[in-house]
Amino acid sequence: MMRTKPIIAIDGPVGAGKSTVARGLARELGFSYLNTGAMYRGLAIAAREAGIDPAAPDLEARLAPILAAIRINFAGDRLLLGGVDVTERVADPEIGDLASRLSALATVRARMRDLQRAAGAEGGVVIEGRDIGTVIFPDAEFKFYLDAEVGVRARRRHAELVAKGVSISLGEVLEQLRERDARDAGRALAPLKRADDAIVVDSTALDIPAVINALKERILSRSGVSKGLKRN
Numbered sequence: 157m158m159r160t161k162p163i164i165a166i167d168g169p170v171g172a173g174k175s176t177v178a179r180g181l182a183r184e185l186g187f188s189y190l191n192t193g194a195m196y197r198g199l200a201i202a203a204r205e206a207g208i209d210p211a212a213p214d215l216e217a218r219l220a221p222i223l224a225a226i227r228i229n230f231a232g233d234r235l236l237l238g239g240v241d242v243t244e245r246v247a248d249p250e251i252g253d254l255a256s257r258l259s260a261l262a263t264v265r266a267r268m269r270d271l272q273r274a275a276g277a278e279g280g281v282v283i284e285g286r287d288i289g290t291v292i293f294p295d296a297e298f299k300f301y302l303d304a305e306v307g308v309r310a311r312r313r314h315a316e317l318v319a320k321g322v323s324i325s326l327g328e329v330l331e332q333l334r335e336r337d338a339r340d341a342g343r344a345l346a347p348l349k350r351a352d353d354a355i356v357v358d359s360t361a362l363d364i365p366a367v368i369n370a371l372k373e374r375i376l377s378r379s380g381v382s383k384g385l386k387r388n
């Protein structure tokens with residue numbers, strides 16, 4: 157499909173700053189923003205509500221009707237599942253863990269791929285996830301891979317969770333983060349990895365506005381595709 161505005165893909169591990177950076181960048185460019193991790197989390201909430209055990213041998217068969225019927229929408233910063241606001245449950249570390257487990261399944265990835273491609277097809281969108289530049293939109297006009305040192309990522313994620321009222325220690329967060337990264341990067345299908353043509357941005361020593369600026373500079377400096385971008 158022809159698009160007149162670019163797709164900006166941002167991939168990376170847990171706590172690299174993807175969500176905050178993607179949201180901020182989208183706002184500055186006047187683009188829309190798609191958080192694909194939240195889509196997997198929405199599915200995890202639906203699976204949990206249906207009482208699905210991720211260890212069940214027939215897990216994919218049990219998930220099939222849920223996948224077929226799932227309706228995930230964003231209303232600003234709110235996540236709607238079948239029209240119901242589930243935002244308060246999205247940050248739950250158990251939901252993140254279940255999302256990561258379910259995201260390794262072929263049927264889950266195929267469904268999410270279709271939903272994500274449909275949502276981003278027209279361009280003018282910043283999309284964040286694990287496989288956006290590699291699998292979902294390998295032809296994205298801009299691809300970034302956001303990373304940071306693991307201790308820094310754990311501290312950021314810990315602060316985020318504490319701010320949301322989740323009671324958890326830094327050590328636990330570090331352990332969960334390592335486990336989730338290993339699973340997301342180690343799976344057979346669409347694993348977390350840097351696309352060969354992605355620009356790596358290490359946010360270890362950068363704050364959010366600095367990262368947003370670094371990405372924005374890259375985007376606005378490339379003439380031709382910067383048509384249709386809003387300059388502030």
Ligand code: DC
Nearest residue numbers: 192193194196255256259285286287
């Ligand atoms: O970005 P996040 O932490 O909200 O993502 C939750 C999980 O969803 C993550 O551990 C792996 C999965 N995920 C994925 O497999 N592919 C994506 N594009 C985004 C998330």
